[in-house]
Amino acid sequence: MPVLDFLEIAQANKPTGKQDTFELFARDFFKMLGFEILEGPDRGQDGGRDLILLEKRPGIIGNTEVRWMVSCKHKAHSGKSVTDSDEQDISDRLTAHNASGFIGFYSTVISSPLGRKLEALKLRGYEVLIFDNERIETQLLENSKGKDIARRYFIKSFTKWESFQNEPANLFNEYEPLRCKYCEKDLLDRKIIDESIIVFVEDIKFSEENNYEKSKYVDIYFSCKGRCDSVLEHHYLQQNCITKWEDISDIIIPNKYLSWNMAVLNRVRDGEDVYTDEAFSKLKQFILKVSQLVVKNRSEEQTERLRQLASIPSYL
Numbered sequence: 001m002p003v004l005d006f007l008e009i010a011q012a013n014k015p016t017g018k019q020d021t022f023e024l025f026a027r028d029f030f031k032m033l034g035f036e037i038l039e040g041p042d043r044g045q046d047g048g049r050d051l052i053l054l055e056k057r058p059g060i061i062g063n064t065e066v067r068w069m070v071s072c073k074h075k076a077h078s079g080k081s082v083t084d085s086d087e088q089d090i091s092d093r094l095t096a097h098n099a100s101g102f103i104g105f106y107s108t109v110i111s112s113p114l115g116r117k118l119e120a121l122k123l124r125g126y127e128v129l130i131f132d133n134e135r136i137e138t139q140l141l142e143n144s145k146g147k148d149i150a151r152r153y154f155i156k157s158f159t160k161w162e163s164f165q166n167e168p169a170n171l172f173n174e175y176e177p178l179r180c181k182y183c184e185k186d187l188l189d190r191k192i193i194d195e196s197i198i199v200f201v202e203d204i205k206f207s208e209e210n211n212y213e214k215s216k217y218v219d220i221y222f223s224c225k226g227r228c229d230s231v232l233e234h235h236y237l238q239q240n241c242i243t244k245w246e247d248i249s250d251i252i253i254p255n256k257y258l259s260w261n262m263a264v265l266n267r268v269r270d271g272e273d274v275y276t277d278e279a280f281s282k283l284k285q286f287i288l289k290v291s292q293l294v295v296k297n298r299s300e301e302q303t304e305r306l307r308q309l310a311s312i313p314s315y316l
């Protein structure tokens, strides 16, 4: 499954003030790979938006320089592949830029006719490279410089992916799983977290009596989406309660985790939400256990300091 969502990069043909973002992204991408940028997207010639790169190849008797022309096509918003009609007059453009290599930098895949057209270009002695969405992603996630770029251009999808990469933090004396109320699987397990939810069980009568301006939560449970949840939901429906759920995989995104916690606090402070003791205790359990995936590991020194303070959390 792809990690980076190219829809996060603004569409090229809409005058949003951000329509050059894909080209700027390309510039940063090729800089990271070690190319020198001779002409950036802001100095595009002939109305085109091609980048011109210089690659220095070390050899025994000195460096060889290869000039590349990069053609950027950001079609992720239409979801269409890059076709041969998107790439007109490639060899003329290469000649105009005095380039001996062509790079297609695309946020979707290329069509087979374009693939054949590029093969023909190779036969004529040009070098050809294609970076489609998948290849761009692989390059970015491979090293720390690439990850910095991904973080800048794909803030949402990258941070989400990143939070799954880390092992749970060593917050507590030992790892605390968050169990599905029905099947007891650990919902924080990377393999199933995309299907994990937190469910708030609300007293319908209480809402009615308060003109739906207040909610009373009689319980909170954690479960897998689908069968586990429907069994549990059914049980509460019979008790005149309704349920509201949220994806745990969203809540573990650090920014979201903070704003989610703030929202919970604000609603309690404003008297909009009332919790039974049981529901409130589950809420605290949730916040603590999920934090293992949100906060970073503590260092050796911090662990030592915690020992000195004798304050290793014991409030689970």
Ligand SMILES: [Zn+2]
Pocket (backbone or CB within 6 Å): 180, 181, 182, 183, 184, 185, 223, 224, 228
């Ligand atoms: Zn389950």
